[in-house]
Amino acid sequence: MESNKSNTKPHNPSELSDCDCFVCFDIMCEPSRTPCGHYMCLDCLDNVLILKRNCPFCRAEVPEDFNPTLDESKQAEIRTQRPDVFRKRFHEITQQRLKTDTITVLYGNTHKIIENPGDHNSHDWTVFVKLANSKLDIGTYISKVTFMLHTTFPDPRREFYHEPFELQCEGWGVFEIPITIHWQSWLEKQPTKINHMLSFDGNGDRNTVVVKFKKSIYQTMEEERNGDEGETLYE
Numbered sequence: 001m002e003s004n005k006s007n008t009k010p011h012n013p014s015e016l017s018d019c020d021c022f023v024c025f026d027i028m029c030e031p032s033r034t035p036c037g038h039y040m041c042l043d044c045l046d047n048v049l050i051l052k053r054n055c056p057f058c059r060a061e062v063p064e065d066f067n068p069t070l071d072e073s074k075q076a077e078i079r080t081q082r083p084d085v086f087r088k089r090f091h092e093i094t095q096q097r098l099k100t101d102t103i104t105v106l107y108g109n110t111h112k113i114i115e116n117p118g119d120h121n122s123h124d125w126t127v128f129v130k131l132a133n134s135k136l137d138i139g140t141y142i143s144k145v146t147f148m149l150h151t152t153f154p155d156p157r158r159e160f161y162h163e164p165f166e167l168q169c170e171g172w173g174v175f176e177i178p179i180t181i182h183w184q185s186w187l188e189k190q191p192t193k194i195n196h197m198l199s200f201d202g203n204g205d206r207n208t209v210v211v212k213f214k215k216s217i218y219q220t221m222e223e224e225r226n227g228d229e230g231e232t233l234y235e
């Protein structure tokens, strides 16, 4: 839920300044730069790239291995230009995060055709589990991922205890892959089970699942950090 929206927020693209994000129209407190040189909020860019690897501004393709990061010099520039609006929006974002008790998991497979496979399999694919928010360290949340391959594969149960939580294979046909995500113990959460249907369409297919935790993950992290001092910052 969003409250206290900055009242200086533009209403249409022609009112946007260099400090505003053309995805959400808000001031960019955490600007990120695409490989094609366009700026938008890091969260907005993350959200856009979940479903499509294209810049929403110019449509340029964004490589699969590109991970958006905070552009600190652009951030400093925006903070200098619009200090009051920046401070206000930054506070809103922080409050929002303290209340977050969900995490979005991105899963799917990439795919390539193997040219001239000869006697071999003609599809090269990689099934993966990632976090939609690339700023988060996946190892802080996920302790293990299990992929169950088709029984015709040798040792079909494949387990990964650290990132990247992904498995590359070659094959000739598609099948459904049961995936089990085990959470770190501090999240007090039973494993999450999902199924991914392999896709040999173009570059593959990706989906998301939103996982809910008992309480705010930011609050829990602060409690862990404060440990036996017995006080939390957010109560």
Ligand SMILES: [Zn+2]
Binding pocket: 021, 022, 023, 024, 025, 026, 040, 041, 044
């Ligand atoms: Zn934005």
Ligand SMILES: [Zn+2]
Binding pocket: 034, 036, 037, 038, 055, 056, 057, 058, 059, 060
């Ligand atoms: Zn672009």
